[in-house]
Amino acid sequence: MRIETLGINHSAQEFLAEQNITKLYPPQADAVKAGLLEGQNILVAAPTASGKTLIAMLAMMEFLSTKQGKIVYLTPLRALASEKFSEFKKMEKLDFGRRIKAAISTGDFDSVDKESENADIVVLTNEKMDSLIRHGAEWVDKIGLVIADEVHLIGDKDRGPTLEVVLTKLKELPAKPQIVGLSATITNSNELAEWLGCKLVSSDWRPVPLAEGVFDGGTILWNNGDSDEIESSIRGPPIDLCLDTIKKGGQSLVFAETRTRSASLAAKGSDAVFKFLSDSEKKYLEEISQKILDNNEHTDLIKTLSSLLKKGVGFHHAGLNQNCREIVETEFRNGKIKLLASTPTLAAGVNLPARRVIISSIVRYDVKAGANKPISILEYKQLCGRAGRPQYDKFGEAIIVGNANSSDLTEYYINGTPEPIESQLADDKALRIHILSHIVSNPGIKGEEILGFFQKTLAGLQIRKNTLSFSIEIAKKFLLRENLIVQKAERFAATEFGKKVSMLYIDPITAIYFKRGLEAVSENNAHTFGFLHLVSSCEEFFPKFSLRNKDYETLSTLIENKSSELIEPISEYDCNRSLLALHSWISESSEIHLSDNLGIESGDMHRMVETADWLVYCLYELAKLAERADLLEELSTLRKRISYGIKQELVELVQIRGIGRVRARKLYDHGIRTVSDLQQIPVNKLAEIDKIGPTIADNIKSQLKKVR
CATH class of the missing domain: 3.40.50.300 (P-loop containing nucleotide triphosphate hydrolases)
Structure with missing residues (x-):
């Protein structure tokens, strides 16, 4: 057509x-x-x-x-x-x-x-x-x-x-x-x-035909009955499979089950891939490698990525910041990175196809189960979907690295039918969130109308009416008990607390936890560390990192030193490593320090900052609702400290556009500690300060004129 x-x-x-x-x-x-x-x-x-x-x-x-x-x-x-x-x-x-x-x-x-x-x-x-x-x-x-x-x-x-x-x-x-x-x-x-x-x-149609296979004992067994022998090396099966494609002018994407393994696989393939690069590609990748170093703090992760990019390989996972991920994605799309090792999150994200996709392991660590579990057939099919670049390849290949069980893997994954989609809406958390939201949007709604709405969802189609009705009743009782909603005869409406919770877009359980925390906060005291603990331990906070053995002593000492800021007594066993990271961040720790001492990479820290900023904002709004005006200034200041990663003394300086955590610290160390100090210093003297320069100095001064 x-x-x-x-x-x-x-x-x-x-x-x-x-x-x-x-x-x-x-x-x-x-x-x-x-x-x-x-x-x-x-x-x-x-x-x-x-x-x-x-x-x-x-x-x-x-x-x-x-x-x-x-x-x-x-x-x-x-x-x-x-x-x-x-x-x-x-x-x-x-x-x-x-x-x-x-x-x-x-x-x-x-x-x-x-x-x-x-x-x-x-x-x-x-x-x-x-x-x-x-x-x-x-x-x-x-x-x-x-x-x-x-x-x-x-x-x-x-x-x-x-x-x-x-x-x-x-x-x-x-x-x-x-x-x-x-x-x-x-x-x-x-x-x-x-x-x-x-x-x-x-439709099962693809613009590029897909061959699926299992690699076992040096041989790829394809789903059409063919087989291919692959040259073996000490680098291991996933890399041998990648190199086989790169030799023929294709790109390879290998999915690894963990971040560590993705970087490890990239490193294993780097020297071999380097030999396939043209002189112009080597020169170009040198520049990309330098760009990574120029735009980021030199953590071990950054230095590793930079050194691997020179050789035409890269890795991609959530520990990398947005800047690094975008560079890796762009250069893979441009065909400069020949081998990319990634965690499976990439399969559900941006469009990065390769001629050959290698699934190095079909197990993933399941946090809730606390154990490794096989991936679903649907996830396998999503990973396969990255094989074959429509503009470049006449075919795509997806290969599972097997382990003496190739016939089982072929039968289950390659010939298997993806699991049916089942609604997850009847889950306790989902129901309490969305029932509250529906009542907020429809004040005075009747119980039967609430059930009527949920019967129009996929859950209503898939779950028996009695079962769904029972689950909804339990959720309503919880919301009533916690004063998020009220009932008058047959009708339901949200309380002011319930409305606020729904608008803040948090789980009612998190809101209740915050409310109780705010009620326990004493007056006339700083509670910064207590607020950080409240935020980092709630259900919504992400990512959470569990404590390592060496972290317990550090945290124990920190809790002792910050005891006056606690909302209620806690021990190190009530905390996670993300609390240490947040505290280090607002104490102006560098990305190198966070990486070396806490194992927290810049991508993780960025997501923590985003989440913590949102949750402290929620605390602020709930404190307003609870008429705790005494807490508002501290919570507002904490948000700024989290956003910029600064100590309290720099909060005034970072209000000026173009002054971030690094420049604010340089200015402070030069005795410029307030906006008034900035107004008084001559522009030429301001420009002489490290990390400022003439352009930034002029920009700062022009902003200060507007402030006046």
């Missing part, structure tokens, strides 16, 4: 032609035949790289050219949201007789931003969409098209319930927006389509 036969707007045709899109892939053609361009609700269940983004764009362009209203594009991850926003931003050049505007909104769950309000296309995480609905954002009623990416993640215990509730609410909007769901190939896609009220477009 060719683009010119679709009858879409001429500007849209030109836009697609500029991107060399003239013909539809089979799943795209099937979606059009199913009524995509006529406003029909569609669920597309198809493999990675089968063109689902273009299906979304066709629906968007048709909507923008023929209808008024807003489009929301929902994704599970911020990284995916950023990637999609970059693609949709290009659509602003379309000429539909009006200016098209795209926006992205992924952070700050306690606000409604103006940019989204004024945009035609809004890219959101599922959580942000949920938050906007809770806040009663007026533009939600104007939504005419909903595109939900990675719909199969409804089966994810952590992220699934929010997506399920959001889709239930959106499909119930009075305007009845068109729903376009994009999903991996799943077993019960019919059930999912029935729940969403969608026509199902199911």
Whole structure:
């Protein structure tokens, strides 16, 4: 099916032609035949790289050219949201007789931003969409098209319930927006389509054929019955498989079960990969390696990554900061990195295909189970989805590294059927969060109406009515007991506490824990360390790192020294390593110190800072509600200290744009300790201070003029 036969707007045709899109892939053609361009609700269940983004764009362009209203594009991850926003931003050049505007909104769950309000296309995480609905954002009623990416993640215990509730609410909007769901190939896609009220477009088609196999005893046994011998070396099977592809001009992506193993595998392959690089590639990668060193503190992790990039290999995991991850992703896409070792998180995130994907182990450590467990068939299929680069390869290969059990692995994973998607909404935590949210949005709602709403979810389709009703009653009793909601006759409404908790987007249990902590805080005392403990030990805080043997003594001493700041008596056994990291961070520890002494890398610290900032903000808002005005200044100051990683004495200086933790410390050490000091120092003297310079000095001075 060719683009010119679709009858879409001429500007849209030109836009697609500029991107060399003239013909539809089979799943795209099937979606059009199913009524995509006529406003029909569609669920597309198809493999990675089968063109689902273009299906979304066709629906968007048709909507923008023929209808008024807003489009929301929902994704599970911020990284995916950023990637999609970059693609949709290009659509602003379309000429539909009006200016098209795209926006992205992924952070700050306690606000409604103006940019989204004024945009035609809004890219959101599922959580942000949920938050906007809770806040009663007026533009939600104007939504005419909903595109939900990675719909199969409804089966994810952590992220699934929010997506399920959001889709239930959106499909119930009075305007009845068109729903376009994009999903991996799943077993019960019919059930999912029935729940969403969608026509199902199911396809196994891929633009690049995929061969799947198991590597065992030096031989790849392919699913079509063929086999290939692989040259063996001391580097180990995963790297031997990578090198086999690189020799033939392809790239390899190897999935490792841990961060340590991903870096280790990259190191094992580095010298061998280096031999395949051209002189120009070596020169280019030297520059990339230096760029990593120039833009980051020289922790062991950074130095290792930098040295490996020179050789055409890299690793990718959550310990790397955003800057490093983006460089690795870009250079892998550019074909400069030949071998990339990654933890499986990459499979669910950004689009980074390779000719050959190697799954070095089919087990993962399960934190809740406290043991290694085999991955699901669905996860295996997602990892395989990265094999084959549509623009570069005529085929893709996905290989499991076996261990004398190749026939079992072939039967279970390669020939196996992915697990059906099951709703996770009946989980205790999910129900108390979303029942509270629903009552907040519908004050005076009756019990039977609450049950009625949840019967419209996927859980309502999959779980017996009596079972769901019983679980809802338990959650309501909990919310009533803790004074988050009240009941009058048959009707329910949220208390001020309940409304605040829902708007803050935290688990009611966390809010209750915070409330009790705030009640226990004495007046006329600093409680910074106590607040850090409160935040780092709650359910929402992430990432949490358990204490190592050598950390107990450090923490014990710290607790003793900070005893006056505690909210209640604690011991080191009540804490985690993340508390040590947060305390070190606001004491101005460097990334090198955090890495060397606590094993906390910059990527981890960044996520801790984001989470802690949000949770301290929640504490601040709950303290306001509890009329604890005596705590507000300290909590506000703590937020600034967490955001910048500074001691209290630098808080005033960092209010000036361009002065971060490093420059603030340099200024302070030169005797410039307040905004008033900054105003008095001559600009030429300010410029002479290390890390300042003429440009920054001028910028600081111009800001100070505005302050006056």
